[in-house]
Amino acid sequence: MSFGRDIQTLTNVIKILRREVDEHFPVQMVHVILAVAQRPGITTAELVKETDLSQPAVSRLLTSLGKEHYTRKKAGYNIVDTVDDPEDSRRKISFLTKKGRDLMGQLIGVLHGTTQVDFESPVARAHVASIVKARSGV
Structure with missing residues (x-):
């Protein structure tokens, strides 16, 4: 069994991270981004676990x-936004x-053999809407 295609796909993911984010992007940051992508609205305590x-x-x-x-x-990467939870400001x-x-759309696109996929999930939109609402005091 040859894993050449899988290895090339992983290499392409790393290339995107190095090109789009930072040449020296730490794997811990990748882990945090993937956890946030998988569970929009994840708490810091949940990220620790x-x-x-x-x-x-x-x-x-x-x-x-x-x-x-x-x-x-220096400026941050502007990939993850962290705010007070509208339900518990602590x-x-x-x-x-x-x-x-x-x-994330680019990374998932590589896995599917395309250039980009739409990574706008309904859960993410709902969390963004609740945070905008909480920030505006409505």
Whole structure:
């Protein structure tokens, strides 16, 4: 059995991440992005369990995946948005930004042998709508 095609597909996924995000993109960030993509609105505590990373590590990764890098020396990747949970402001929830959904569409497209798929799930739209509503106070 030859795994050449599978290996090439994985190589193409890595190339997209290096090209579209960062040449030195850490695997822990990939794990966090995949967890957020799989469960839009996932809490930070759930991410800790899902990724087997420490809470401080997940928080740093979420910050860097957001608008501002955790070192504050450069901009973040703007792939994941983390906000207060509208149902409990003590919790933070995360979901993919437009850029993150486009990136996920590219990655899934590679797996399906195409260039891009639409990664706009109804669950993601519902979470975005609830957060917009909570932010506007409506």
